[in-house]
């Protein structure tokens with residue numbers, strides 16, 4: 001990362017012909033993408049299109065093949081190499097995989113989970129108790145997502161909706177400029193779902209850039225003005241929301257006649273779908 005990445009005006013995420021093989025097959029097949037700071041973007045596509053692979057590339061759990069000419073296939077804020085801790089301070093990440101990892105340590109409290117972000121670990125280990133400024137920031141991050149009351153609860157005992165808010169607080173504790181969110185409202189009940197979308201809208205309006213990776217239409221909150229459609233590890237379309245979410249491009253992406261009813265509560269309609277069939 002640069003000496004002071006907080007001043008960088010480089011694109012948030014750049015992929016240059018990124019190719020990732022899994023079991024010998026291309027999960028990302030020459031993906032080129034440029035997501036600038038300040039633009040809320042959704043990466044949308046069906047199961048298996050490469051969304052999780054994309055996230056794992058950003059979190060450095062997977063690496064694209066190197067280019068023969070030395071070009072970097074992935075850059076974040078202009079850097080092709082980055083330290084995980086420095087990255088988290090710029091780009092908070094909320095994924096189901098992180099949730100699973102946190103569940104593997106049953107004694108963690110919610111406060112531990114948020115404090116762990118300062119050390120890029122599941123739980124804090126540097127000092128016990130953590131320094132007062134970190135405690136204050138953890139409390140503020142929990143309050144920001146209306147989860148202050150969960151502070152002392154065991155993370156493993158939370159409901160899905162509560163845990164999702166805590167993950168969001170953990171991602172926000174560094175006041176990152178951007179959030180990378182993997183299906184942030186999936187699996188939540190109707191109230192938790194609406195609350196999560198409301199929180200995301202507020203964060204977007206507060207100036208946190210959102211990069212949302214999803215196949216759920218309802219997560220396309222109005223602040224998302226740019227959409228990238230992905231199919232089989234390739235880009236089908238990349239452009240302004242209204243230009244991209246067309247029946248023709250959605251059909252090409254999902255392989256079926258799909259229409260988006262856009263608006264405050266976007267939803268997909270599969271044409272010809274008959275509940276009695």
Ligand SMILES: Nc1ncnc2c1ncn2[C@@H]1O[C@H](COP(=O)(O)OP(=O)(O)OP(=O)(O)O)[C@@H](O)[C@H]1O
Nearest residue numbers: 022023026027046047048049050051052053054215
């Ligand atoms: N651990 C793995 N080993 C081998 N192949 C994998 C692995 N994980 C994913 N793949 C393959 O890589 C491709 C992209 O998968 P990926 O999980 O990135 O898609 P996705 O869009 O996140 O799907 P979903 O919406 O179902 O989570 C798929 O063809 C998938 O079968």
